[in-house]
Amino acid sequence: MRTDLNTLLTALYVKIDDCLGRPARAGRPPRLTDAELLTLAVAQALLGIRSEARWLRFLPRHLPDAFTYLPQQSGYNKRLRTAVPLLKKVIRLLAVDTDLWTDATWVVDSTPVECGRSRETTKRSELAGWAGYGYCSSHSRFFWGLRLHLVCTPAGLPITWALANPKLDERQVLMAILDHDPSVLADRPGLLIIADKGYVSRELDAFLAERGVRLLRPSYRNRTPHPAEHLLKPVRQLIESVNDTLKGQLDLELHGGRTIDGVTARIAQRVLALTAAIWHNRATGQPITRSLIAYDH
Numbered sequence: 001m002r003t004d005l006n007t008l009l010t011a012l013y014v015k016i017d018d019c020l021g022r023p024a025r026a027g028r029p030p031r032l033t034d035a036e037l038l039t040l041a042v043a044q045a046l047l048g049i050r051s052e053a054r055w056l057r058f059l060p061r062h063l064p065d066a067f068t069y070l071p072q073q074s075g076y077n078k079r080l081r082t083a084v085p086l087l088k089k090v091i092r093l094l095a096v097d098t099d100l101w102t103d104a105t106w107v108v109d110s111t112p113v114e115c116g117r118s119r120e121t122t123k124r125s126e127l128a129g130w131a132g133y134g135y136c137s138s139h140s141r142f143f144w145g146l147r148l149h150l151v152c153t154p155a156g157l158p159i160t161w162a163l164a165n166p167k168l169d170e171r172q173v174l175m176a177i178l179d180h181d182p183s184v185l186a187d188r189p190g191l192l193i194i195a196d197k198g199y200v201s202r203e204l205d206a207f208l209a210e211r212g213v214r215l216l217r218p219s220y221r222n223r224t225p226h227p228a229e230h231l232l233k234p235v236r237q238l239i240e241s242v243n244d245t246l247k248g249q250l251d252l253e254l255h256g257g258r259t260i261d262g263v264t265a266r267i268a269q270r271v272l273a274l275t276a277a278i279w280h281n282r283a284t285g286q287p288i289t290r291s292l293i294a295y296d297h
Contacts, residue, residue, distance in 0.1 A: 003294045005046065008280045009066070013039045019093055020086075030079075031069040037079055038090055038272065040067065045273035046295045048249070050256055052077055080269070081261040087268035094272075094279040095157055100289075103153040106193045107239040110170055111246075112136045113163065114253050115145035115263065126259045134166020148252070148267060149173050151184075151193075154235060156242040156290040157278050158271050160184055163264060171201040178211070185211050192216060194235050242290070246270055249292050 017035035032040075043063070049055045053073040059066065071079065095101050115131045116122060122144050125131070131145050147166045151159045151174075160181055164173050174195075178185060185191065193208065195217045208215050246252040250270040257263030277292050286294075 003281070003284055003286060005043065005295045005297075006063075006066075008046075008276065008295055009039050009043055011280060011283070012042060012276050015094070015097070016090055019090075032067075032071055032079065034083070034086055036067055036069075037076075037083060038086065040076070041080060041083075041087070041269045042273045042276050045250055045270050046277070046292060048251055048296060050251055050254055052080075077262075081259075081265045084261065084264050084268055087265065087272055091158060091268070091272050091275050094275045095159065098157060098279050098282045100153045100155050100157040100278070100282065101159075102188075103155070103157075104188065104190055104192060105154055105235075106151050106159060106191065107154055107235065107242075108149070108151045108174060108193055108195045108199070109239045109243070110147040110149045110164075110173070111243040112143050112166065112253070113146045113148050113255070113263075113267065114143045115257070117144065127263065130165060130260055132165045132167050146263070147173075148246075149177060150239070150242070150271075151177065152239065152242055154238050155278070156238070156245065156274070158275050161271055163267060170198045171204045174199065175204060175207050178207075182211075185213065188212075190214075196236060242274075245290060245292065246274060249296065250274060 013035050016038055020034055044055045056070055056073055115127050116125055133144050135142050146163045148163055150161045160177055162177050191213045193215050197218050199217050250273055252270055255266035257266045277295055278289055281289050
């Protein structure tokens with residue numbers, strides 16, 4: 001099977017359409033199906049076209065006859081904002097359909113998602129109250145926005161994720177994520193989660209131990225180092241590279257969302273694009289699981 005954008009989109013559409021089927025809703029069916037909507041969203045993220053209006057102008061010229069119907073910009077925006085539960089469902093659907101889903105090692109971290117810079121934005125934005133000021137130690141700067149908390153496999157496959165105020169404790173957010181979706185921990189004997197020093201907490205250790213999960217992280221200088229601590233650094237670099245893929249190739253911080261639904265939908269759109277690329281790369285036996293090069297043009 002070829003590895004290119006058209007092949008990925010075709011396989012993705014067939015997979016989503018087969019799994020979702022036709023929704024049981026009253027009245028006339030929408031001219032753009034849910035499977036077509038999500039395929040459009042993935043293609044937009046992979047090609048790096050952030051403007052929805054420009055994206056809908058781009059399609060007829062560069063992907064003619066790929067979709068029988070294209071909505072106006074306002075209709076596409078509205079459908080995408082209301083499709084957040086569907087986006088999350090399909091992310092999980094594709095992740096479970098890979099052999100990476102059963103990986104016994106996870107990596108967890110959070111990364112800034114900037115939502116504004118001016119003081120007026122912080123006061124007048126609809127995101128005020130959810131978004132807030134935080135500090136990015138990687139770039140030694142403050143930012144106003146959210147944090148994306150991502151749990152993934154060492155190969156980069158997203159397992160679960162959440163957006164939260166940057167002032168919230170990473171340890172509390174991780175517990176809330178796993179408590180909200182306990183199914184991800186089911187049937188995972190010997191699961192190991194690798195994290196950084198920010199996840200040091202007796203409460204978190206006890207929480208994970210109750211669920212049969214081990215947490216491995218660097219020790220403080222005044223503590224006895226873990227015997228396997230020398231193996232942490234290369235593994236920790238893996239999630240940094242996943243964040244770099246989301247930011248450098250999928251424009252995570254240039255999402256353009258201005259409302260809670262808008263930001264959530266655009267972040268979910270990018271997580272879905274990453275998951276779809278990994279899913280297709282595994283299915284076609286590509287040597288680099290997380291590579292997006294074949295799909296970004």
